[in-house]
Amino acid sequence: MDISKVSANAPQLHTIETGVGGRGKTVDLNDVAVLLHPEDDVAIARVPLNRGLVLRLPAASGSIEVAQRILSGHKVSLHTIAEGAPVRRYGSIIGFASQAIQAGEHVHSHNLTVGTLKQTYEYAVDVRPLAFVAEQERRTFMGYRRPDGKVGTRNYIAIISSVNCSASTVRAIQQHFGPEQLRAYPNVDGVIGLTHKSGCGMRTGSAAVEQLQRVLSGMAVHPNVGAYLLVGLGCESNQLQDMIAAMQLDSSQQWKQPHVLTLQENHGIAHTVAESVRIIGDLLPQVNAVERESVPISELKLALQCGGSDGWSGITANPGLGFCVDELVRQGGTAVLSETPEIYGAEHILLRRARSQEIGEQFVERLRWWEHYTAINDMEMDNNPSPGNKLGGLTTIYEKSLGATAKGGTTPLNAVYKYAEAVTERGLVVMDTPGYDPVSVTGQVAGGCNIIVFTTGRGSVFGFKPAPSIKVATNTPLYEKMTDDMDINAGVVLDGVSTEEIGRRILDEVIAVASGKQSKSEAQGIGEEEFAPWILGATM
Template identity: 50%
Template sequence: MSFTIRLHVDDDVLIARQQLIAGAVLPDEQVRVLGLVPPGHKIAIRDIAVGAPVRRYGQIIGFASQAIRCGEHVHVHNLAMGVFERGAADMACADARPTVGVDHAATFRGIVRPNGSVATRNYIGVLTSVNCSATVARAIADRFRRDIHPQELDGFPNIDGVVALTHGSGCAVDAEGEGLAILRRTLAGYALHANFAAVLVIGLGCETNQIERWVEVEGLTTGMNLQTFTIQDSGGTALAVERGVQAVRGLLERANAVERIPVSASHLVVGLQCGGSDGYSGITANPALGAAMDRLVRHGGTAILSETPEIYGAEHLLTRRAESQEIAEKLLQRIRWWEAYCDRMGADLNNNPSAGNKAGGLTTILEKSLGAVAKGGSTNLVEVVEYAQRVTRRGLVFMDTPGYDPVSATGQVAGGANLICFTTGRGSAYGCAPAPSMKLATNSALWRRQASDIDINCGNIADGDVTVDAMGEQIFQSILRVASGEKTKSELHGYGQNEFVPWSLGAVT
């Protein structure tokens, strides 16, 4: 096996498969290593002048901040961001091609709700209108924890659990502003989510995010499956907790009366995430997940790509695949919004990658984005939606979200994602109730070190044991099993309730 990986004939760098030592010769390239190069990091294969572009994946990932010699480690000390034209608008739709479907869609064992939506899990949810009601919501859900009060759910094997999803907002915000509108849209997406058999929504009573107004604005209907009350109207904390517990008990028999039946994979909506990325992410797990999503789309399903700051610099690869000029322009509008947002906040889009990303070999946001966008596969981009907006198109959809994983995935689930696939090179700890979250390792070292947290090892691609396409088929089959009820590692660990983080946008007053 080669010591390095070449990704494109035009690249100026190779990726180290293992620790490279000064003086070693890379036989495939006849390059002598100058200094230490950690695994997953880049090594120059030619001399690069100061100011010259540096390419990986055949794309520009930055510019040499100092002269780089052939054989040197290429990273933050000699590679920096720069402004250049990527042709995102001029070449829009250039690579769009009709998607060829399959004759017989794959199936999974899903739960069909009365409205025709299909669930991959069967929870009862306890949501909050405001941070002030978080303690009550958690106390209600804790009364139904199988590890503390197993008797509460005895006899209800078809219920996956009772979960409290709380947040830190809902008051001291503009009642007519964008921030509250996003929170309301997010809560509504969860209240209507197929993976919830029923939902309680609990408020304090005096908050800005009034429950009655939320129900009206979002066009919701309260009843048996969507119950609401406030702490103040219930007579305080203890009485509110008891009211909630009794409400849940009244829902158990009905929520348990479901069965899993074979349904088309077209009912799957998969949110795509990457966190704790490293230099292997764009080589192994991300393109393998993309291959799985190509399969899902051909079977009539939906993939949601997100994290707008983490496709920055690679947006031209998506606009080229846009189904129409209008869809391409929607994506570019969101890019421009983020550029203006960062200017307004005194921030820099290149403050992403994180410290862990850089330790794993990623240098600039351009490099990270080119790897991250591979999760979306190769099919047409059929729609661009805003944060937590309901996804109604089937195929590859882009949702505008921050790059912070909990916030991003929260928006995807609110938009209808009934399963999350999460690639990681450093070992992220994450779950996403009510949607199961699958973890994919980018490298075999992580798999060996943290196998109790990871569902699939994609490091075999870098090891030379399997192709990207073959791994994509493995991921697709695993998605079908998880959607049918097989528990993921994050579910077994109990992750999911603390990772509900709606995007907090707007002034707090």
């Protein structure tokens, strides 16, 4: 159904605490729940539904009686479902009944399991030509145009540790550059320290080292970083000179050359800190010299994220973000969908939109890799949803994935990238990352994303420097409870606002924040501890 056409007389989600109805009360299903597809076996409670409430089904399909209290965002069965039968939401299978389910019963972890999907993939069958906005008519934002043509939304100096052994030194350097020291440099957004828990205990030349180097070098050459300093210990597996050579840091950006210090060659912490302060002091006037200018939004690379999801994520915020993505792509921009384990079970939707069978098969190969990866680490793909997701109404990874994939909109899938690989293709692309938000976003930003939109139903407070993070609440109670952390309320979709309107609001906010407006997380100084490169393999 079109959620924007919910009955105007329906109870508002954020005003109902005790629940609707009880024995003897009858209401239309669409007044208190959301039926997303005519073939669905479940509807989503808009408000808490009390036991005994009678729900009139659409299209003269009879009525059902609610069997037990069902919380907002959770599922109610619309008819009897046999044990082992598939259960559908969004018109797709979200799992299989682990026991017989009666009409009006709560459908959740106690009676729904993932089972095994037997998917038949079709590639590129839904690809349609896009009507791009003419270049002279494209919207613009105020960004930092770099000499290599890339465009930043922020202007930082980054201190990057090669290994955890130099992390404390990086923090000591950073402490020298607070607001008072930066007051004379208004075009510099800050001096940030990017530290991590890896860099050694790894085999030199391994895939793990190569991936870490891809992340660190991606942050160094990022358009939101005007200059950078690399700080190492000296004896680590991730040798800085090896990384500079392998990632071509000394030749890829002539205007932004690497500055390198190691503790063992610079007489320890105190001397390294003093020399770093001198180097950054020299860099500050250069970085401050750049100014914002008007550039088309085709230069935006948008990282798509959801975290702390709930039963409304796939109904309000994620489809709204999908509309924003479609418009950004029409304007020539780029959107990066990630969190591969949270696409699992919904991949058939993306594969139908893959620009070619080859691109689709690249993504299927990543899914097969994840099945192997989870198996050898005593995990399973349905380890997700998290406990918080389940409290919010999500039951299986298939259900979560179907809602999460809505962030990617409807345009063709143009490329599949490895973790932290530089994103060069425009339009909608996928980057293979874990579902864990800090690790996923680290890969996206290292790949070049210069702004993030993060949807949440339970209340994530995620921020990430150097790329600003915009938070979109999936429901009004969350937005009202955490107004200092939420940038946009998509919960108003449940009050009749269209997902298209939410998408326009998100795009407007993206443009404003890209132009310098602080997101809620930035205003609170959040975003450095979230830098978390994906650690592969054994730590020795």
